[in-house]
Amino acid sequence: MSVPSRAVARAAQSFECAAARRSFASDSSIYSSSQRLAGRGTQCLREAQRATISSQTARVSQSQIRSFSQTTSRNKLKTIDQIKARNRGGPFNLTAAILFVASGAGLWAYFTYEKERMARKRIAEQTKGIGKPKVGGPFQLIDQEGTVFSSDDMLGKYSLVYFGFTHCPDICPDELDKMALMYDKVTEQCGKVLLPLMITCDPARDTPKVLKEYLKEFHPEFIGLTGDYEQIKQTCKAYRVYFSTPSSVKPGEDYLVDHSIYFYLMDPEGDFVEAIGRNFTADQAAKIMIDHIKDWEKPLKKETRWE
């Protein structure tokens, strides 16, 4: 751009301002192509402020010729008030910054929460069998009191199902201790919405009496289930549990049972939700369950089944 045309542009600015306020479609030919149309509005305000400070002379324009910017540099402003007035008009201030950060953080938190919720929902949906459940299913066993307990007794509450046996050397007792912690944490946060079930893989030795003795050392609320060999075999099969109990054992025989060691979380409609492995701590496992329970939108029975 030539020097005279720059001076003309500078002088024409005050006229242009009035026009720009009414219409942004004003003729831009006298402006340099680099000047943005949208900048004019601000420029106009600044012009208005500057009008009181210095007159629009060619000298001012010419002193700016050497600079590449058309905006007045800070050292042109004489007093604190002028600097304040100039800064007040800028697009960035503290309120805007706070609002920007706050809304950003809010959106981030919301989307993170929604993403996690959707992931949990997907797990719950995908593991839900269509028609016939993939894991779990109807069974009829007896609990440690000798009362019949069927899969229908699980409905209305979440259930945490564990398969084990009382003559288990180390893993099952550890896992049952963990289960007691998990159960207490869930109950504390969500109320009595979880049934802690231990189904034995060793029905020959684990009679209701043995189970009762055994489980009361872990948690008074635990329900131990046993049955005859065939019933247990069917239940294990439904839950995809592998177990190595011999079908006929002599009384007093000493043997161990190899079995799968997952906790199965079942929803209040009897559908499988998630399997929780040994690698989870009680806190992690409890959190998984609490999150699923909070996602549940249908009614939950909070009273125990005996009430």
Next chain:
Amino acid sequence: MGWFSSGPKDESGPAKTSGGAFESPSRSNRKQCYTARDAFFECLDKNNVLDSINTKSGREKAQTFCGQLDQEFEKNCAHSWVEYFKKQRVVNYQREQTIKKIESQGGEIVAPQLPLPSSK
């Protein structure tokens, strides 16, 4: 030989069935068993014996160095548990060695996890 020879019955341990299983595997019985096991394994550690069940030499060494503690172990635990723990000791050691080996080669140990449903 070894822990098969129970000799005269010592009745001070927890009640057991004729087959050698616990009458009731209660918390206190388990604790008693774990204590006896730890004492026996400590003795094996001291005498540099890893395997006290799978090999003949191992059984003999265990009997020579820690025979008394082995009997205590057998007395306080179900027989199946004794076998289980002795085998577990070997497996645990081998697992630790494998992990150390992988880590010394700069590998990373990733605990086996349930596959996520989305990775189907």
